[in-house]
Amino acid sequence: MLExxxxxxxxxxxxxxxxxxxxxxxxxKACHDIQEKxxxxxxxIDEVKGxxxxxxxVSGIPYGIKDIFSTKDILSTGSSNTLKDYVPFFDATCVANxxxxxxxxxxxxxxxxxxxxxxxxTGHTGVVHNPWNLDRMTAGSSAGSAASxxxxxxxxxxxxxxxxxxxxxxAYCGIVGYKPTYGMVSRYGMFQFASSLxxxxxxxxxxxxxxxxxxxxxxxxxxxxxxxxxxxxHLYDSxxxxxxxxxxxxxxxxxxxxxxxxxxxxxxxxxxxxxxKVKLCEKLGMSVEGVSIDKTLLTALPSVYVVISxxxxxxxxxxxxxxxxxxxxxxxxxxxxxxxxxxxxxSPLIKRRFVIxxxxxQSENQERYFLNAKRVRRxxxxxxxxxxxxxxxMIAPVGTGPAKLLKDDKNTLSKDTTVLEELLQIGNYGGYPxxxxxxxxxxxxPVGMNITGKVKDDINVLNIxxxxxxxxxxxxxxxKEVK
Amino acid sequence: xxxxxxxxxxxxxxxxxxxxxxxxxxxxYSKVSNxxxxxxxxxxxxxxxxxxxxxxxxxxxxxxILNCKIPEYMEFDRKxxxxxxxxxxxxxxxFHNPVGVNGKIDINVNGKVKTVLIHDIHLxxxxxxxxxxxxxxxxxxxxxxxxxxxxxxEPCFNSSxxxxxxLEHIKSIYEYTDISECDSKKGQIRADVNVSIMDEKDRELxxxxxxxxVNSFSNIRETIEYEIKRQSxxxxxxxxxxxxxxxxxxxxxxxxxxxxxxxxxxxxYKYFVEPNLPRYKITKELIEDxxxxxxxxxxxxxxxxxxxxxxxxxxxxxxxxxxxxxxxFEECIKLGADAKSACNWITTKILAEVNKSEEITIDDVFxxxxxxxxxxxxxxDKKITNNQGKEVFAKMLxxxxxxxxxxxxxxxxxxxxxxxxxxxxxxxxxxxxKAIEDYHNxxxxxxxxxxxxxxxxxxxxxxxxxxxxxxxxxxx
Numbered sequence: 019m020l021e022x023x024x025x026x027x028x029x030x031x032x033x034x035x036x037x038x039x040x041x042x043x044x045x046x047k048a049c050h051d052i053q054e055k056x057x058x059x060x061x062x063i064d065e066v067k068g069x070x071x072x073x074x075x076v077s078g079i080p081y082g083i084k085d086i087f088s089t090k091d092i093l094s095t096g097s098s099n100t101l102k103d104y105v106p107f108f109d110a111t112c113v114a115n116x117x118x119x120x121x122x123x124x125x126x127x128x129x130x131x132x133x134x135x136x137x138x139x140t141g142h143t144g145v146v147h148n149p150w151n152l153d154r155m156t157a158g159s160s161a162g163s164a165a166s167x168x169x170x171x172x173x174x175x176x177x178x179x180x181x182x183x184x185x186x187x188x189a190y191c192g193i194v195g196y197k198p199t200y201g202m203v204s205r206y207g208m209f210q211f212a213s214s215l216x217x218x219x220x221x222x223x224x225x226x227x228x229x230x231x232x233x234x235x236x237x238x239x240x241x242x243x244x245x246x247x248x249x250x251x252h253l254y255d256s257x258x259x260x261x262x263x264x265x266x267x268x269x270x271x272x273x274x275x276x277x278x279x280x281x282x283x284x285x286x287x288x289x290x291x292x293x294x295k296v297k298l299c300e301k302l303g304m305s306v307e308g309v310s311i312d313k314t315l316l317t318a319l320p321s322v323y324v325v326i327s328x329x330x331x332x333x334x335x336x337x338x339x340x341x342x343x344x345x346x347x348x349x350x351x352x353x354x355x356x357x358x359x360x361x362x363x364x365s366p367l368i369k370r371r372f373v374i375x376x377x378x379x380q381s382e383n384q385e386r387y388f389l390n391a392k393r394v395r396r397x398x399x400x401x402x403x404x405x406x407x408x409x410x411x412m413i414a415p416v417g418t419g420p421a422k423l424l425k426d427d428k429n430t431l432s433k434d435t436t437v438l439e440e441l442l443q444i445g446n447y448g449g450y451p452x453x454x455x456x457x458x459x460x461x462x463x464p465v466g467m468n469i470t471g472k473v474k475d476d477i478n479v480l481n482i483x484x485x486x487x488x489x490x491x492x493x494x495x496x497x498k499e500v501k
Numbered sequence: 502x503x504x505x506x507x508x509x510x511x512x513x514x515x516x517x518x519x520x521x522x523x524x525x526x527x528x529x530y531s532k533v534s535n536x537x538x539x540x541x542x543x544x545x546x547x548x549x550x551x552x553x554x555x556x557x558x559x560x561x562x563x564x565x566i567l568n569c570k571i572p573e574y575m576e577f578d579r580k581x582x583x584x585x586x587x588x589x590x591x592x593x594x595x596f597h598n599p600v601g602v603n604g605k606i607d608i609n610v611n612g613k614v615k616t617v618l619i620h621d622i623h624l625x626x627x628x629x630x631x632x633x634x635x636x637x638x639x640x641x642x643x644x645x646x647x648x649x650x651x652x653x654x655e656p657c658f659n660s661s662x663x664x665x666x667x668l669e670h671i672k673s674i675y676e677y678t679d680i681s682e683c684d685s686k687k688g689q690i691r692a693d694v695n696v697s698i699m700d701e702k703d704r705e706l707x708x709x710x711x712x713x714x715v716n717s718f719s720n721i722r723e724t725i726e727y728e729i730k731r732q733s734x735x736x737x738x739x740x741x742x743x744x745x746x747x748x749x750x751x752x753x754x755x756x757x758x759x760x761x762x763x764x765x766x767x768x769x770y771k772y773f774v775e776p777n778l779p780r781y782k783i784t785k786e787l788i789e790d791x792x793x794x795x796x797x798x799x800x801x802x803x804x805x806x807x808x809x810x811x812x813x814x815x816x817x818x819x820x821x822x823x824x825x826x827x828x829x830f831e832e833c834i835k836l837g838a839d840a841k842s843a844c845n846w847i848t849t850k851i852l853a854e855v856n857k858s859e860e861i862t863i864d865d866v867f868x869x870x871x872x873x874x875x876x877x878x879x880x881x882d883k884k885i886t887n888n889q890g891k892e893v894f895a896k897m898l899x900x901x902x903x904x905x906x907x908x909x910x911x912x913x914x915x916x917x918x919x920x921x922x923x924x925x926x927x928x929x930x931x932x933x934x935k936a937i938e939d940y941h942n943x944x945x946x947x948x949x950x951x952x953x954x955x956x957x958x959x960x961x962x963x964x965x966x967x968x969x970x971x972x973x974x975x976x977x
Contacts, residue, residue, distance in 0.1 A: 214776040
């Protein structure tokens with residue numbers, strides 16, 4: 019039952035094949051069933067009841083929320099010790115919107131501490147395991163959301179994406195991860211990581227579900243001044259697989275195998291698989307061209323991300339002092355208490371990022387690092403916008419292969435794969451709509467591809483993903499190994 | 502020895518608005534702690550700032566009045582530092598692109614015009630307030646997020662008189678434009694004062710000392726005068742090297758400034774553009790629109806009082822010094838009072854009332870413009886005498902009654918009946934044969950005595966002019 023998509027569940031609910039209460043209970047039980055193996059959840063909300071089923075497709079349907087979102091009366095930790103007992107008194111706007119439409123939150127999912135990480139290993143409740151192979155990582159930071167959706171405990175879970183935090187774990191877990199255009203969904207109530215990059219999105223097992231969920235939670239919000247009016251955009255209703263004549267491009271420097279010095283077998287298979295899907299695009303009536311982008315610009319991608327995201331993060335997370343909320347630190351005066359709270363609360367990885375963020379913002383370094391990073395970000399966005407004038411979307415393989423082993427999360431990658439590994443950050447630099455869909459398996463592990471389009475052109479991006487998904491056999495797939 | 506003092510001011514003023522500058526909590530003064538607070542003001546995780554458009558308009562209005570260059574876009578920056586009164590760990594302010602730069606404004610210092618140069622004016626938020634007790638500190642978030650306008654002058658003042666004249670001028674503008682009440686009792690103003698001294702012939706400025714968070718005009722004056730004295734004495738005794746670039750604070754108890762931190766401890770605020778607030782285009786149309794909203798300021802009103810109402814310079818100055826007083830006066834005019842009478846009553850009697858206590862303004866005086874106008878009319882219509890008017894005024898304050906209620910209660914209305922006055926005059930004449938004789942023998946001052954007797958018999962209700970006329974008529 020739980021492996022069904024939203025539309026199917028909605029029909030079952032409407033036709034009284036199951037009640038919302040029962041569906042929610044099943045989902046909660048399924049969460050408990052996978053928790054030991056995957057460690058997906060910070061909180062499973064046992065006491066929650068079903069909701070009245072209405073015309074809204076999400077009504078009465080259980081779902082998961084990344085623990086980076088503020089949920090009224092429900093523990094919201096950001097997977098950080100600094101917030102380990104924090105119970106908010108208000109809902110994030112996206113959560114409130116889903117609640118209004120009758121969706122039922124049954125779990126809060128684990129993330130890399132405060133969203134800052136890409137492995138799913140740094141949350142304060144421990145490592146998240148990939149349901150396709152428990153020795154593998156899920157990637158992050160939306161680790162628990164990806165693992166739980168891939169395990170089929172509910173049809174969708176909310177995520178947030180600052181670099182690729184929805185789209186990378188989606189690929190590693192063989193599901194769909196959709197980051198809408200920046201400002202389409204309100205960020206109010208999402209614990210901020212890097213405000214200019216942070217985007218609310220969703221992890222699902224089909225493009226249709228992704229469209230349905232974002233339709234339900236998007237909209238201009240007076241509490242987030244970066245949101246815009248998207249009331250004339252109807253994502254789900256616009257899915258028609260009509261992609262004939264669309265023009266796509268991929269970046270040759272990262273997608274062509276001959277550009278790598280010593281590619282490993284995984285990378286070879288991954289790029290080969292991607293090229294097959296390029297052919298599939300052409301079969302669907304789209305044209306695909308390889309374009310070349312200045313290598314200097316491409317290699318700057320990861321550093322730009324480190325500088326901008328760490329700078330904004332160090333400022334954004336300065337509210338975590340243990341004064342207003344969070345465990346009060348020890349000390350003889352407030353400044354010492356703040357220091358103690360932060361010293362004890364944050365993991366070494368986060369502290370390292372704060373140091374970087376502070377360093378690049380210092381007045382003597384700001385020009386060289388922070389302002390230059392913003393300029394390079396602008397150059398990258400200009401280049402992409404120029405390409406989007408000619409093409410409808412960019413396609414790319416996600417990462418350099420399938421999920422990595424947890425035991426060597428310390429990064430054994432050779433240098434020339436870094437750009438491909440971090441490529442999806444482009445989506446955040448420009449605030450572009452970007453979606454990952456599963457596109458095959460390597461060594462029995464799922465891999466994904468990504469479609470990124472121009473700002474506010476979400477419909478087009480989703481349609482391309484929808485058309486491709488329909489021609490492949492990975493739609494609605496579930497990692498049955500954990501069951 | 503006397504040195505040339507060079508003074509610069511950073512003047513922070515809390516703005517008047519319904520809600521705070523980046524949240525929808527009420528911007529108000531409350532004696533109850535943490536009454537006006539939203540999740541944004543306490544920086545709960547996930548909250549985002551929303552900008553108050555009224556505050557933006559008022560900031561642009563002030564930048565315009567100060568003849569500043571106004572940028573193309575309104576944008577904000579983060580000033581990052583840790584302190585328990587700063588919930589977000591940063592203050593949203595304007596660093597890179599303030600709402601106004603390079604302004605100037607003419608002020609009057611003891612009758613002379615001085616042009617003050619404005620470095621910049623910017624919009625920002627206030628921090629929470631801390632209350633320190635013996636072994637605890639409490640935090641009150643009412644003030645967190647209250648809109649502040651910070652006005653930074655060039656170091657262009659040479660005396661405390663000049664600095665204070667400037668502050669009074671700005672305060673007047675803030676009041677007339679309704680941008681701020683500038684009430685130091687409510688903690689609405691704070692200034693950072695920069696002072697240095699130099700020899701008259703020196704080309705380079707002396708060492709600058711900054712005194713932070715001085716919170717009233719009188720303390721600002723004392724701070725400036727103390728610093729000039731302190732630095733001059735050190736210089737006189739050959740110890741000018743002890744004047745160092747540092748931040749000090751004013752200690753109200755000892756009436757001195759005290760070292761806070763040296764320049765080496767200066768904080769790097771790591772300013773960067775606030776990413777949560779999209780920049781806001783300041784169009785020409787917007788500026789034009791705001792211009793239309795600027796009300797007549799003190800100088801303009803003063804000119805009107807002198808030209809249209811023929812009031813003298815002194816009275817007009819007194820009336821416009823405080824906007825509430827000026828508003829009170831204009832309300833009286835609107836209700837039909839004679840300008841000179843209204844001015845006399847306000848500048849003497851009413852302001853005497855206001856000046857009895859620091860705690861009250863003209864708005865707290867029981868006698869409202871309509872009552873004052875009523876009183877003036879009673880006198881003008883000769884319903885009561887001038888002296889009775891003064892009595893009525895005192896009784897109104899005492900008994901919280903309107904003029905007509907007082908007149909009625911004390912039966913003070915002037916006797917209009919001529920026969921009645923004739924009778925009283927005749928009575929007095931019959932009872933004072935000796936006085937009349939003296940009068941006829943040249944003691945003309947006996948007339949006043951006789952009229953006085955008539956007034957006494959009428960219990961003050963006779964019209965004294967009329968009584969005098971009758972008396973002369975009868976005894977001549």
